[in-house]
Amino acid sequence: MAHTITAQELTTLSTKAIDAKATAYCPYSKFRVGACILTASGEFITGANVENASYPVGTCAERVTIGAAIVAGHRDFKALAVATDIKPAASPCGMCRQFIREFTSPSFPVYMYDGEGNHKVMTMEEVGFLSFFSFLFGYISVLYLVDSLLISPVAPRLFRPQPS
Ligand SMILES: O=c1ccn([C@H]2C[C@H](O)[C@@H](CO)O2)c(=O)[nH]1
Numbered sequence: 001m002a003h004t005i006t007a008q009e010l011t012t013l014s015t016k017a018i019d020a021k022a023t024a025y026c027p028y029s030k031f032r033v034g035a036c037i038l039t040a041s042g043e044f045i046t047g048a049n050v051e052n053a054s055y056p057v058g059t060c061a062e063r064v065t066i067g068a069a070i071v072a073g074h075r076d077f078k079a080l081a082v083a084t085d086i087k088p089a090a091s092p093c094g095m096c097r098q099f100i101r102e103f104t105s106p107s108f109p110v111y112m113y114d115g116e117g118n119h120k121v122m123t124m125e126e127v128g129f130l131s132f133f134s135f136l137f138g139y140i141s142v143l144y145l146v147d148s149l150l151i152s153p154v155a156p157r158l159f160r161p162q163p164s
């Protein structure tokens with residue numbers, strides 16, 4: 001279902017996504033990602049990336065946020081915002097694109113904020129055609145596979161959290 005979002009909703013969405021960076025657990029990458037999703041009923045639900053000593057076990061901000069929205073009973077969404085500290089703004093990784101797509105249409109807008117608060121907006125359809133990130137996702141998938149099949153099962157002692 002297509003939705004329009006008001007200027008006021010966009011302001012709140014961006015503020016909440018940017019503020020949510022402060023809630024990230026990212027001691028390994030130090031790469032903070034905040035996200036906020038606006039539900040069809042007008043609620044704002046936030047999340048951030050939650051990392052793990054075993055890298056693939058960690059979760060991106062987008063999936064934390066949408067997971068929280070889903071378990072709160074929401075199924076229909078107006079827009080998603082994702083905020084990082086880098087420039088240009090980052091777009092959702094391949095796994096997140098797939099995760100977002102489960103609950104949204106190709107025209108669903110994703111607002112991406114850089115470290116200075118500037119944004120670009122793309123529909124899910126447009127995000128899906130970022131071939132560079134598809135390549136990156138393929139590469140990361142291989143790393144995930146190697147880790148989950150070969151490294152993590154046989155060397156769990158290596159994947160203890162580091163003392164901060
Ligand atoms: O769109 C993205 C890209 C990366 N990350 C997280 C995963 C990991 O914790 C860190 C570095 O990749 O950033 C997200 O949350 N969302």
Ligand SMILES: [Zn+2]
Pocket residue numbers: 060061062092093094095096097
């Ligand atoms: Zn992701």
